[in-house]
Amino acid sequence: MDKKKMGSETLLYPMPAVLVGAMVGKKPNFMTAAWCGIAASTPPAISVAIRPSRYTLEGINATGTFSINVPSTDLAPKVDYCGIYSGHKQNKAQIFDVEFGSLQTAPLIKQCPVNLECKVIHQLDLHSHILFIGQILETYVKQDCITDGKPDASKIDPLIYSTLLVFIDGARKRFIRIKAVTTKNS
Amino acid sequence: MDKKKMGSETLLYPMPAVLVGAMVGKKPNFMTAAWCGIAASTPPAISVAIRPSRYTLEGINATGTFSINVPSTDLAPKVDYCGIYSGHKQNKAQIFDVEFGSLQTAPLIKQCPVNLECKVIHQLDLHSHILFIGQILETYVKQDCITDGKPDASKIDPLIYSTLLVFIDGARKRFIRIKAVTTKNS
Numbered sequence: 001m002d003k004k005k006m007g008s009e010t011l012l013y014p015m016p017a018v019l020v021g022a023m024v025g026k027k028p029n030f031m032t033a034a035w036c037g038i039a040a041s042t043p044p045a046i047s048v049a050i051r052p053s054r055y056t057l058e059g060i061n062a063t064g065t066f067s068i069n070v071p072s073t074d075l076a077p078k079v080d081y082c083g084i085y086s087g088h089k090q091n092k093a094q095i096f097d098v099e100f101g102s103l104q105t106a107p108l109i110k111q112c113p114v115n116l117e118c119k120v121i122h123q124l125d126l127h128s129h130i131l132f133i134g135q136i137l138e139t140y141v142k143q144d145c146i147t148d149g150k151p152d153a154s155k156i157d158p159l160i161y162s163t164l165l166v167f168i169d170g171a172r173k174r175f176i177r178i179k180a181v182t183t184k185n186s
Numbered sequence: 187m188d189k190k191k192m193g194s195e196t197l198l199y200p201m202p203a204v205l206v207g208a209m210v211g212k213k214p215n216f217m218t219a220a221w222c223g224i225a226a227s228t229p230p231a232i233s234v235a236i237r238p239s240r241y242t243l244e245g246i247n248a249t250g251t252f253s254i255n256v257p258s259t260d261l262a263p264k265v266d267y268c269g270i271y272s273g274h275k276q277n278k279a280q281i282f283d284v285e286f287g288s289l290q291t292a293p294l295i296k297q298c299p300v301n302l303e304c305k306v307i308h309q310l311d312l313h314s315h316i317l318f319i320g321q322i323l324e325t326y327v328k329q330d331c332i333t334d335g336k337p338d339a340s341k342i343d344p345l346i347y348s349t350l351l352v353f354i355d356g357a358r359k360r361f362i363r364i365k366a367v368t369t370k371n372s
Contacts, residue, residue: 037223040312126226158199
């Protein structure tokens with residue numbers, strides 16, 4: 001094989017950069033996560049991997065609910081902040097405008113074009129991380145990100161998280177953007 | 187709330203388009219999956235959701251192993267094919283060049299710039315899908331997709347899968363490409 005053997009690495013491309021929301025005590029808290037994926041369609045479910053030490057975990061365990069908020073690229077600095085600073089030390093309740101849907105225990109970020117309200121249906125202890133499986137109870141999409149009644153990814157303009165290196169014009173970047181270039185018609 | 191309530195939908199942006207490989211009987215088979223995410227770092231693990239009816243599932247269950255292959259955008263037509271046609275009806279063994287790493291039961295696609303060899307450590311029955319958690323045993327990256335010894339996402343040029351609509355220049359597209367545009371330095 002001509003390829004380079006890299007060892008056991010978490011290489012997946014692309015990965016999203018989402019904000020996981022939970023009420024910790026009475027305060028909303030948000031953490032950035034890239035290790036998130038859809039898990040099933042019936043019922044709709046999503047998985048997200050969270051380190052046991054995370055402040056957000058306390059809220060998820062206490063309420064059995066959480067939110068997944070999909071940021072657009074203009075929110076990159078705030079997404080970065082929520083990935084670097086822990087709710088153990090920083091109060092992250094004021095970073096975004098918070099709203100609630102049908103659950104009062106899953107804070108939604110008003111500025112994010114897509115929000116999912118989730119109820120924990122499974123959690124798997126995978127040593128470094130707890131993998132939460134959340135049933136998606138409701139989804140909300142900004143009106144200006146809808147085309148013909150459906151969510152439009154090009155208007156949502158999501159962030160892509162790169163755990164490893166992305167070089168653009170010779171510089172390393174942590175976040176990149178989707179610039180839609182067609183490779184195939186649907 | 188100003189947003190549109192969409193019901194319970196699997197909205198996550200971006201999602202990858204990967205090829206899941208397994209040996210079914212003595213033949214390699216590959217199916218396209220978008221519902222895939224990293225699940226843990228120690229040990230490194232990945233999740234992938236697969237419908238119980240899928241041909242690939244037989245191979246994963248029989249061998250306890252599978253591969254995740256990250257295609258680059260030039261492979262979009264083949265990725266599309268592997269998502270549309272089932273191994274129950276089509277022999278997909280000849281679509282790609284197949285190679286093997288340390289496992290003889292997890293076929294790797296030579297044309298894909300990134301390959302992961304995985305061993306099933308958990309499987310969760312989520313009704314419509316089985317969520318497989320695979321420990322990542324080894325990863326392989328094309329030499330020309332490496333910068334300073336590390337995988338470089340801009341060279342890997344991965345596909346983004348859009349389950350819902352993406353409109354580009356007025357037309358609906360199923361696959362889109364990352365065109366790296368910086369939003370934040372790392």
